[in-house]
Amino acid sequence: MAERTLRGARLGGQSFEDERGIEFAARQQSAYACTNGHEFEVTMALEADVPAIWECPKCGAEARSTQGIEPELKAEKPARTHWDMLLERRSIPELEEILTERLELLRGGEIGPAHLHRPRKKKANA
Incomplete structure (x- = not known):
């Protein structure tokens, strides 16, 4: 294995060629x-x-x-916000419909944080 090791100049290289005859x-x-x-x-x-x-x-x-x-003046693209990307996928009426559905689920206790959906106490009939 030792016979196969590379021998020569250090890494980073030092060229042993001279610059004679080279046209820059x-x-x-x-x-x-x-x-x-x-x-x-x-x-x-x-x-x-x-x-x-x-x-x-x-x-x-x-x-x-x-x-x-x-320097060349490059046309800058305006930053795309989350809202811009959302409007590429959905229309305003679609978004309003989704919002209405989600609010109904939230108010019905089907989604949302657990602390908002404590069981309500039933009023006792006297």
Whole structure:
């Protein structure tokens, strides 16, 4: 079993290849400025789409491109509430009918908390 163990470089890797003869991709510098006044540049491939917003490496705040690139405005969906989802499944008349049925069951003592449905004392006839 010991003969089969892998031997070599440590994990995380250290490349033993040198950079001679390697042609790097064309690059561009993209400048950004954050809300706290930090300015920095990011190196990207020439073909890359330059994002309008980048996280500041110093403070983590949102930094905007100084090259005039504006972020795309996305249409925001309104938050769907429980009521909205309920109305997708039932109409108002259906909901009113269900409410009426449930209230009758509750008042009749068939559903609901036990403490609301104590046996009623019968009046004794004199």
